[in-house]
Structure formats: structure tokens, C-alpha cells
Amino acid sequence: MQVTQTSSQGLKQEYKVVLPAGELAAKLAAQLSEIQAKSQIKGFRPGKAPIGHLKKLYGKSIMSDVLQEAVNDANRKIVEENELRIALEPKIDFPGGQEEVERALTAEGDFSYVVTFETLPKFDIGAFDDISLERPVAEVAEDDIEKALQSLADRAQDFEARPEGAKAEKGDRLTIDFTGKLDGEPFEGGAGGDVDLVLGAGTFIPGFEEQLEGAAAGDQPVVKVRFPEDYAAKQLAGKDAEFDVTVKAVSAPKTLGLDEELAKKYGFESLEAMKTAVRGNLEADFDKASREKLKRALLDALDGRYSFELPESLVAQEFANIWGQHEQESQRAGQPVAEDGKTEEETKDEFRKIAERRVRLGLVLAEIGKSADVKVDEKDLTDALVERARMFPGQEKAVWDYYRNNEQALAQLRAPIYEERVVDHLAKLIKIADKTVSREELFKEDEE
Template sequence: MQVKETTAEGLKRVIEVVIPASDLEARLQTRLHEAKDQARLKGFRPGKVPLAHLRKTYGRSMMAEIINQILNETPRSVIAERNERSAMRPEIEMSEDAGEAEKVLGGKEDFRFKISYEMLPAFDLKDTAGIKVERPVVEVPEEEVEDQVKRIAENARSYEPTEEGAQDGDRVTLDFVGKVDGEAFDGGTAADQNLVLGSKTFIPGFEDQLLGAKAGDEKAVDVTFPADYGAENLAGKDATFDVTVKAVARPAELELDDEVAKRLGIESLERLRTVVREQIESQYGLATRQKVKRQLLDALDKDYDFELPERLVQAEFDNIFAQVQQELKSAGKSFEDEETTEEKAREEYLVLAKRRVRLGLVLSEMGEKAGVQISDEEMQRALFDQVRRFPGQEQQIYEYYQKNPEAVASLRAPLYEEKVVDWLLTKIDVTDKTVTKEELMKEDEEPLALAS
């Protein structure tokens, strides 16, 4: 095998590889001899098929397999021998001339191809001891816990039948059939449906028209589906619901006690308060983590400036911009609605993509030097979490990750990033600062430097 570097510009490398026809022939002969004892061809005894006949029958397909093996193995081995690391999967360039390909497959011509890739940049890690960050901490007040407990307890509130007209807060039990242009539509029919008036869980205007209704009443409720309604066939359409009110019930006085907690599946009111506090603290803890991480990454960003692999930056930019466009589409907005232009947005998100790639490389290098590892158990847990997001498709999703190393790498990357951040937080100066809930939850003006 002959290897020659033809391009070395910045991080870009192009390597020309030539596999002599004699080497291809040697590999083919090895394959033929291995297959000779196993070949089963009509008219020949097992193990007695002449090599010439075997070559005539299988030579071309075997050479194609040899070529594919060379293309799969050579880029990795060549780059490793050069003590380099490719930023992304190398690109292979071969001749598209059919005649030349036939000569190679026939063992009559050398096999030539080029390997194009960008190296991961080399840079020196800097001391992190001087980095200081403030960890914003919110002290959860008892009132907030109690308010949340009351909201949760509403789910366990009991209702008592009433013969009076329905009021806000009352629970009505309904049968209904929804129609558009006089025709019933899918999903618009229900029986014994409970609805708490004022909860705003139904289409706007539906609940208001049931105020004053009594058990046994039949009403025609006219509504208009919102323009952004999830079902496109109903969005913006006028509809009529033929409603039968089967019962009206008034909420009983809500008393916070152990019985309410038990109806919620928790052994006592005190335990309910503890669970609620833990949930609130967990929510604030996530926000605190993001604030601390942002400060840390901002500090690192100031310390590093080096050439980046263009393809890696482009791939990151494409991911970011596709997400931005999808979010705008889902919200029915344009760049102009966000007081910008697509061109300006592209410039801004390209800067973000470069920052993400640069910081990703820095964190990766730090993690490698620190010996940060992701265990098999952690990867399995991440995979199972991903699979559970697609109920009914678990097997297909699991097989997808089994067959796609790049997809598995996409699960590993955020886990590794968080573990490196955890390690860094033990090496820098972190001080706690008590803040209000509003200060903690205030969104940063710029998006987080790395995807979490």
C-alpha cells in the first residue's frame, strides 16, 4: 500500500492511497483458497473445485468485498499511523469511471482513492484554578410549598351533587357529540365526561355556555376551534356540540389532612409536603445547575481560541438552525416576527455553533486528561430513557441504536459533558449566593453554550 499526503492546509488533510494490483491479487488468492474447501458447486466434489473455476464464478464478487474492506479499514489505520484524530468520518473519493472500476475488480489495475478529513486541533489546556462562579440558591419558603400542596390537593377534592345551575368550579358530567358542517368528526364524541367549569381544559367558549345548566339539560354549544389547533382538519373551523348534562356537582370544602394525602396515594399530609418541597427544590436545582454551568463555560470560552474543523462547525450549525426553524414553524412565526432576518439569524447561530464546537473540544480534552469515563450502566440507562420516549416503537428504536454507532455517540456526548462539568466544579472556586425565585428563573439573554 502506498500512502501520500497531497493536501495539508490548516486542519484539512487529503491522503492519496494506492493499493497495487499485486496486493489485490494476493488478497483474492487468499480468499479463493479459504473458499475452496467450503465451496459446493454442481458437478464438483466438495473441496475439489478448481481455483480457476472458483475465480470465474466468484472472483468479481470477492474482489468487491476486498475493496469494501479496504475502504472501511484503511482510513482509520492511516490516520492512526499519522498520530492524528479525524474530527468527523473521513470522506472517500474514488474514480467514477466504469471501465477503470472493471479493471480494478478484474485485478488488472491498481486501486486508487483519496481520504479527505479534518484533524482535531491541538491546543494546550489552561489552569482552571482561577475561575470563580457564583451558585445562585433559592430558599424555598413554606408558603410556596403550601400553595403547591393545595393545588395538588385539588385533584382529591370531593364533589356533592346539586340541583342548582352549574357555577364556576362545579363539576359537570356530560355526553356530547361534536359536529362540523353537520357531520360528526373523529374524537368529538364522549360519554360520562367530567369537566370542571373554569378549568379551561376545553375549547375556548365551551365551558362558559354551560354556566347555569342543570342535570338533564340538553344544549347546543357553538364554538370555533383555534387557528393553531393540533388537528389540521379542525383548526379554525366552526363546530357545534350537542351536549347532554347528566349531573352537576359542587366542590366540597377542601381540608388539608391525611385523608386527602391518602386519596392522592401518599401516606400522610406531612409526607405530601415533603414530596412537594423536594420537587420544588429539584426544579430550582436544575436552574441553579444551568446558571453555574453557563458561568463556567463563559469563563472557559474566554481562555480558548483555536482553529476549528469547518465540517464539524457546519454540522453543529445545521443542527441548531434546523431546530430554530422547526420551533418557528411550530409557533407559526417568522424571523421577522422575532425582529430579525434569516441572514442575521444565520450569522448569530454560526457564532453559537463555533462556540459549542470549541467548548466541546475543550471539555473533551479535559475529560480525557482527567480520566472521566461513562460506564456501560450509564449508557444503558441513557438508552432505555431514550427508548421509553417512543411507546410502541421500543424494539425498532433499540435496534436503531444497536446498528448506528453515531446515534449511540449522540447519547454519550451529553452524559460525558455533564460528568466533565461535575469534575471541573470540584477544581474551581464556587460560592453560594442566595437569590429570589425570579432572579434564578430569569432566562439568559443568550442560549446556553452547549446543548444539555
């Protein structure tokens, strides 16, 4: 094997590799000999089929595997001997074209190729004791607990049938059948039976629920609405429709107080025990929001701290992921991919900057984690895998097996855990001052 470095530009390292025909022929001959010893081919005694005959039958197939293995071994050797830290799988070109490949497959000529490795940048991570950040914190107030309890009471809301002939009011639950029509013709997905609808909940098309206020069981009103312009089903967006509705039952909400009965409904021994549990959950939510704010500030500080060349392949891969997600979300919402006041190309430029930021921070966090010997515990990975499996009821074993048997998928599951561990490590090295804020400020979403 002959290896010559042909180019070194920034993070890209290019090598020309020549695999001599003699070496390839020797590997082919060795494998043909192994096959000969086991061969049972009609017309020949077991293990006595001529090598030439076997070469005609299996030569190209075997040589294809030989070439693939030789290329993999050569690339691995280049990486090890040159101590390359590669970003993604290398790019391979065949300057000799198909003719050279065909000659190599028959062991009649040398096999050459050019391999390009894109490497990870080298940079000094430095120290972090000069970073000072504020961590927003908020106390859980009694009012927060009351609102949470009321929300739980609303979720456990019971309804009781109204007297015969009673008219529906806002907040009542109606059980209805309906058939939607466009220009007098039913449309796909526009019908439903025994559907429960709480008036004022806003779960149906705007204007639908309001027209059912005052209806009684047995009534058959015709509801006229216009689908919103941004309706997800494009064939219905902005169109006028009529719904033939049959009101089958009208029920009124039963008042559910914040009392011992509510606590027992949720499996608590007492209302006080339920309040303690609710407080604990709220404090966990507050702590999580506080951590996310601190993490965002820390990432911003790191992003402004480092400047180095980024691997084009990683940026392109990250951009493709986030742009593809943006396209899907835009399509579901029936909106153009271009953001307000921008062209599609300007929007793409914004997303490229996001991709570059993510790649830069990913490399920085990886380097910090490597320097500090940050590890992901097997228990943390198992907990994350269990949580992922729970997202697919009935398919838990299939999900578990998929991740356990797919190292790349498992790596994707490990990555966010590793990032959190690196953030925990950095939090011990920087200066953090707690700042008391309101609940609203703590949970206010940051602009991207």
C-alpha cells in the same frame, strides 16, 4: 499500498491512496482458494471446481469485499501513522471514475482513491483558577411548601354529583358528548364521548367552557367558537365551528383540606411526614435550578475564553439537528421558520452561531475531561438507561436491548452524563460565591 499526502489545509488532511492490482489479485486468489476447498458446485467434484469458474461466479462480489476491507485498513493505517484525531468519518472520492472501479473489481488494474480527513483542533486548555462566578441560591419557604401541598390537593380533587337540575358553575366537572361541525358538516377529530371537562381549566378551545356555565345535566347546548389562528391543525386554524353538546352529568368539587386525610391519600403516615417529603423534593428542585444557572454561567465563561478553528462537518451536523428541530416545532405551531423581524436566512445565521457555540464547548469540555481523566461510571450509565426505558411503558426490554447493542446510541446516552462530570470537575477549580435570590429569580428562564 502507496499513500501520498496531497493537501493540508487547516483541519483538513487529504491523501491519495493507490492499491496495486497485484495485491488485490493476491487477496482475491486467497479467498477463492478458501471457497474452492468448500465448494459443492453441480458438474464438479466437491472441492474441485476450477478457480477460473469460481472467479466468474463470485469474483466481483468477493473483490467488492476485498476493496472495502483494503480501504478501511488503509484509512486506519493513515490515522495511526499520522496520529490524526478525526472529527467524523472521512470523505472518499474516486478520481478514476467507474471505469477504474470496474477494472479493480476484476483485478485487472490498480485501485486509487482520495480520502479527506477532517481533524479535531489542537488548543491549550490552560488553568481555570481565574474564573469567578456567582451561584444563585434560594431557601425553600413555608409558603412554597403550602403551595406545593395545595397543588397536590388540587390534583387529588374529588367531585360529587350536583342535585338534579343544578346548573354548572365555574370549577364544576361536566361529563359531555360533543360533535364539532364546520359549515354544518362534522369534521375529523371533532367528536368525543363521555369526556370530563372542568369549567375554567382552559383545556378546551377558548370560549368553549364559558358557554357551558349554567348548563344542567340533560341540556343540549350548541357551542359556537372560533379556532385560534395558530391552532396546531392548520385545516381548522382561524375557522368558525359549532359543537353540538350533550351534558350528561354535572359534579361539584369536594373540598380537600391540607390535613391528615390528604397525607393518607398520598400514602404518608402523617401530614408532617408529607410536608418533610415535599420540602425535600422542593430543595432538590432548587438545587437543580441553582446548578443549571451556575453551569450556564460557566459555559458562557468558557465560550468567551477559547477561539479556534471548528471542524466544518461537526458544525454542519449540529446545525442540521437544531434547524430540523426548529422546523418541526414551527410546523406544529403553524408558524414560519423565520423568527420575528428576521428573514429565514438571518434566522439560520442565528442558529449557525448556536451550532458553533455547541461544537466549540463540546470540544473544550471533551479536552478538559480527557486531561482530567474524567470517567462515566457504569452505574450512572445504567441508571440513565433505566430512566430512558421507563419512558416507553411496555417496551422497556426492546429499549434496553437497542441501547446495549448499539454503541452509537449508547454514546449519545453517555455524552450528557460525561458533560455533567466535567462540569463537576471544573466547579472544584473555579471560584464560586453563593448569592441569595428569590424563588422567582432562581427559576426565571435564561434567554437563548
